[in-house]
Amino acid sequence: MRALLWVIGIIAAILILLGLFLEAVRWLIIIGVIAVIVVIILAFVRGRRTMQRPRR
Known part of the structure; x- marks a missing residue:
């Protein structure tokens, strides 16, 4: 009985x-996706900013 318990x-x-591990993995995936989206948006904004600068 004790072994069964x-x-x-x-x-x-x-x-x-x-x-708990699966919950943590899910949150890490969500945070990773958000980070990728932020990086893409920042790259797009910086790319447009450099394209709008007057060429020397």
């Missing part, structure tokens, strides 16, 4: 940690 406790802990 240990096994159930270990499985529960693994499932909790797996859920």
Whole structure:
């Protein structure tokens, strides 16, 4: 009986940690996508700014 409780406790802990890990991965993906979008927007704005500068 005690071994069964240990096994159930270990499985529960693994499932909790797996859920936290998957949640963290999801947030990291969301943050990464936002960062890529910001980089693309900044590159576009800087590219347009350099194109509008008068040539010497």
